[in-house]
Amino acid sequence: MERASGVLMPVSSLPGIVGIGTFGREAYDFVDFLARTHQRYWQVLPLTTTSFGDSPYQSFSAFAGNPYFIDIQDLVRLGYLTEQDLVVLPFGDDPENVDYGTLFRGHRALLERALPSFSAAPPEDFEEFCEANGSWLEPYCEFMTVKEEFGLKAYYEWPQQYRSRGKASAALCAKHPERMRYHQMTQYFFCHHWKSLKDYANERGVLIIGDIPIYVSRDSVEMWATPELFRVDATGNPTCVAGTPPDQFSSTGQYWGNPIYDWAGMAENGFAWWVERLRASLELYDILRIDHFRGFESYWSVPFGAPDSSFGRWAKGPGSDVFDAVAEHLGELPIIAEDLGFMTPEVIAMREHTGFPGMKILQFGFDSEGDSLDLPHHYVANTVAYVGTHDNETAMGWFKDTATPDVREKTMRYLALGPGETVAQGCNRAIAASVSDTCIFRMQDLLGLDNSARTNTPSTVGKNWRWRMLPDAVTPEVEAELSDLTTTYYRVPGTKEPELPE
Numbered sequence: 001m002e003r004a005s006g007v008l009m010p011v012s013s014l015p016g017i018v019g020i021g022t023f024g025r026e027a028y029d030f031v032d033f034l035a036r037t038h039q040r041y042w043q044v045l046p047l048t049t050t051s052f053g054d055s056p057y058q059s060f061s062a063f064a065g066n067p068y069f070i071d072i073q074d075l076v077r078l079g080y081l082t083e084q085d086l087v088v089l090p091f092g093d094d095p096e097n098v099d100y101g102t103l104f105r106g107h108r109a110l111l112e113r114a115l116p117s118f119s120a121a122p123p124e125d126f127e128e129f130c131e132a133n134g135s136w137l138e139p140y141c142e143f144m145t146v147k148e149e150f151g152l153k154a155y156y157e158w159p160q161q162y163r164s165r166g167k168a169s170a171a172l173c174a175k176h177p178e179r180m181r182y183h184q185m186t187q188y189f190f191c192h193h194w195k196s197l198k199d200y201a202n203e204r205g206v207l208i209i210g211d212i213p214i215y216v217s218r219d220s221v222e223m224w225a226t227p228e229l230f231r232v233d234a235t236g237n238p239t240c241v242a243g244t245p246p247d248q249f250s251s252t253g254q255y256w257g258n259p260i261y262d263w264a265g266m267a268e269n270g271f272a273w274w275v276e277r278l279r280a281s282l283e284l285y286d287i288l289r290i291d292h293f294r295g296f297e298s299y300w301s302v303p304f305g306a307p308d309s310s311f312g313r314w315a316k317g318p319g320s321d322v323f324d325a326v327a328e329h330l331g332e333l334p335i336i337a338e339d340l341g342f343m344t345p346e347v348i349a350m351r352e353h354t355g356f357p358g359m360k361i362l363q364f365g366f367d368s369e370g371d372s373l374d375l376p377h378h379y380v381a382n383t384v385a386y387v388g389t390h391d392n393e394t395a396m397g398w399f400k401d402t403a404t405p406d407v408r409e410k411t412m413r414y415l416a417l418g419p420g421e422t423v424a425q426g427c428n429r430a431i432a433a434s435v436s437d438t439c440i441f442r443m444q445d446l447l448g449l450d451n452s453a454r455t456n457t458p459s460t461v462g463k464n465w466r467w468r469m470l471p472d473a474v475t476p477e478v479e480a481e482l483s484d485l486t487t488t489y490y491r492v493p494g495t496k497e498p499e500l501p502e
Helices: 025-036 072-077 083-088 100-120 126-132 134-149 167-174 177-203 221-225 263-268 272-284 321-330 345-354 362-367 395-402 405-415 423-433 476-488
Strands: 004-008 041-043 207-212 240-244 254-259 287-290 298-303 313-316 335-337 358-361 383-386 438-442
Touching (some): 041 438, 072 177, 083 100, 100 177, 126 134, 126 177, 134 177, 134 221, 167 177, 263 321, 272 321, 335 345, 358 362, 362 405, 362 423, 395 423, 423 438, 423 476
Parallel strands (some): 207 287, 287 335, 383 438
Antiparallel strands (some): 240 254, 240 298
């Protein structure tokens, strides 16, 4: 990767008129902001559908896109909706936070108003879209149609005859063609609008860094339609699920509950599902950040139904074999390895075998006692530097709410803060000045926001994924500061690197 920088900003956090960020005008404005400040990358969180808890890392599908991100104004321009439709339905009244409960009711009702006119006169390329994406689109639409029949309950709570894809589910879907068409329509608009936005960004020199979770949700179309991909028993229940071991933060570890892949079975058919998953992802994004990269080397396996994650054990994953197999089909893989957490020599060897850049988190460097590999003087070029990820506190929130007096003193001394310079500004400067080929600034840190703007607090439910940027938040001063960081530390794309002496 060339020496460059970018911004981490979830699509959901963009301002807009329908209660959540979308692929509409505000997204194009954000791309323009990135281009004006010489940014090479826009990093987004997963764009897949969300389920309970509204987390983009717990999706009904590894392939389907989130209908919340559809550009509603485009549907008005196309005549599928009217301006009056946008007025009468609720989306939430707080411009700084997504109100998911209100959005869930209003957004679905709004898109359903577009369905009759869409069905009467679908776009010319609609059938072509459905055919080209049929391998994942058809089972997804069936899954959602049956799910809605049973009050959105998890599929393993449905009547027995519907708990796997087959004749019973097909017969039910045949009785509800309007539901099937609704989900086809929303996926069409998601893909159409995202492609237009991505093309706009690419034309302006901005590349999209996407994010894909290693695992899928237990309540997902993959578990319902293709249980053979996972370690399941005769009843279809997972035999083991994912989590993390006990550590200094939790005596019981984290119980994620995601089903574990049947890695041996996947290897027998050349990891075909992973080939298709990454092929589809690389059509959506220019670069992929793979979450929980270390899980490919070994993973924490918890017996299904165990009281907590402390009952788990380490089990071996496929290692770099899965990436070698995918590369045979797709060529060189533009992947960032989320190599955080408990690292071992084997995980490091796997990352080095793939050649993928790893991640460095500045905030972790200050939280540790003594020296730390997460402090910039230890970075190497083939890394991506962050102040923090979507799971961390904002720089200002961490410094104010969590850091001890000793840590604050260490931080200020290491950053050598100048007169009037905030900790967030000093942290941004530190990663910009580092030797990492890439640094990614969080939008909250560029705006100097506290923890009220935090994206996610792991192991909690109910208050995450909510923060939204106000419409006038990006001031000329914010732009000038980001542009200055980028130019001062030679991260403008295309900047000629110095020649080494022979």
